[in-house]
Amino acid sequence: MDLELTPEELAFRDEVRSFLAEKLTPAIKQGAAATPSVFVEPDIGQAWNAILHEQGWLAYQWPKDVGGTGWTPVQRYIFEKECAQAGAPNLTVLGLKLVAPVIFTFGTEAQKAHYLPRILSGEDYWCQGFSEPASGSDLASLQCRATLVSDDQGERYVLNGSKIWTTHAHFANMMFCLVRSNPDVRKNEGISFLLVDMDQPGITISPILTLAGDHEVNQVFLENVVVPVANRIGEEGDGWKIAKFLLENERGGSCHAPKLAYDIDQIEAAAQNQPDGRGGMMAQDKDWQRRVAKVRLGVQSLEMIELKILSEIAKGQKPGPQTSLVKLLASNLRQDIDLMGMDLLGLAGMELETRRPLYGDEAPVAVHNKAAQVASARYLNSRAWTIFGGTNEVQASIIAKTVLNL
Incomplete structure (x- = not known):
């Protein structure tokens, strides 16, 4: 390399x-x-x-x-x-980096011609309908039912069930969705991948507020929601195969290390002007320096893994199960960095402003400064990193089976 x-x-x-x-x-x-x-x-x-x-x-x-x-x-x-x-x-990762590769890899020419330009223009804003109240880490157990109906009005699916933790569903006009189209076969084989128009009767969006006060995720209820067969990606029953492809892109489709490195740089710069409570600055505190160095080394190690994956992609190889290692390391480092941000600010970082947005002319005035106003909310929000996209435990299992052959 x-x-x-x-x-x-x-x-x-x-x-x-x-x-x-x-x-x-x-x-x-x-x-x-x-x-x-x-x-x-x-x-x-x-x-x-x-x-x-x-x-x-x-x-x-x-x-x-x-x-x-x-x-x-x-x-x-x-x-x-x-x-x-x-x-x-x-x-906007859901459209650009998740569903778009699915469409141009598995979709028909008509699907590609219709959806890809609309993703680029912003005309379609997407959300992801994967997790369900009883189907999170065990995604193959999902129960949202898609019944195929064929009559003089043509072929269509009728959806009933719910999805949860659906990011930005309250903004989206389209959802890519995993549904159970055949309950009589093995659970992995009875799943299909559908593109659902959100602007229709039968869809109810219920907000879920996070600990930080953010309205980022939702529960989506589907009652007799109609999806034309033309909105199915691949064949019926191909959903699990397509979902695995999509999740590899979600876990390894972008490089996490550059953003993590930027954030640790910001924290290290802020430490130059943050008192340590003993007459000096945090940047000169030896324990703090060791902590920064440990996290920075972790970020650099992650960058090497991501570059290795990019090198393999450049040779025509697929990202593969190494993306689970990237997801696991990036999630832990994200949480480590956000905790450092809180610890650096001390009591000032305890400010938890629940009004949104925290930017623009109507943003609430910060008690201490903008970094302190954002720190607590960011720390709480990043608790989800080790859950979304597959929990740390799921990633560890994938690594054990497919990378270490245990």
């Missing part, structure tokens, strides 16, 4: 830096910094998406023949690292 950038890659890096310096507005950057949750709010996220779309860089992970940039894995990594170091917001 060659870690040296070629002259062409260095030129590309400089191009990305120039673009970010010109196009990443202070309002978008400030909004991203003051967003405590994993998913950036649509007003900030969609504004940044539109800027990238105009540049032709929004679909940077897509192949060129479906509207993407066709960048190499190294170019994608450079782009993500430069965006992270510039303080840019996360992209």
Whole structure:
């Protein structure tokens, strides 16, 4: 694995830096910094998406023949690292990085022609209907029922059941959904993957407020919701295969290390001006320095793993089960960094403002400063990292079976 950038890659890096310096507005950057949750709010996220779309860089992970940039894995990594170091917001991952690869890999030509341009334009905003109240880590046990109906009105599925922890369902007009289309076969074989129009009767969205006060997730109830057969991706019963493909993208489709490194840099810089309570600054405290060094080494180790995966992708290999290792390490490091942010601020970090948003003209005034206002909410929100996308225990099991052959 060659870690040296070629002259062409260095030129590309400089191009990305120039673009970010010109196009990443202070309002978008400030909004991203003051967003405590994993998913950036649509007003900030969609504004940044539109800027990238105009540049032709929004679909940077897509192949060129479906509207993407066709960048190499190294170019994608450079782009993500430069965006992270510039303080840019996360992209709207559910549409761009999760359902879009499913559509251009498994979808029909009609599905690709219809949905992919709408994802890029922002006309469709997606949520993910996977987990259910009794089916979280054991996703294959899901029970949301899709009954195939065929009459003079054509073929369609009728959905009944519920989904939970559905991020941004209250903003979404589309949902990609796993449903049980055949209850009479093995549970993994009876699942199908459907694209559901959220703007129809029978869909009820119930908000779930997090400990931090964020309205990020929801429970979605489906009662006799109609989905045309044309909105099924792949064949009936292909849902589990498609879901595994999607989850590999979710766990390893982006590099986590650049954003984690940016955040530890911000914390380390803040420590220069944070009193240690003994007449000095936290940056000079030896215990604090050891703690920072340990986390930074963890981030650097994660970066090496992510670069190795990118190297394998560049050779035509699939991401594979190593993505579970990335997810496990990134989740733990995310929580370690957010805890450090709280510990650095001391009592000031205990401020928990539940009003949202924490950016813009109508943002509540911070008691101490903006970093302290966001810290507690971010710490509480990141508790979910070791749960969503597959719990730490699930990732450890996957690693044991498929990587270590235990």
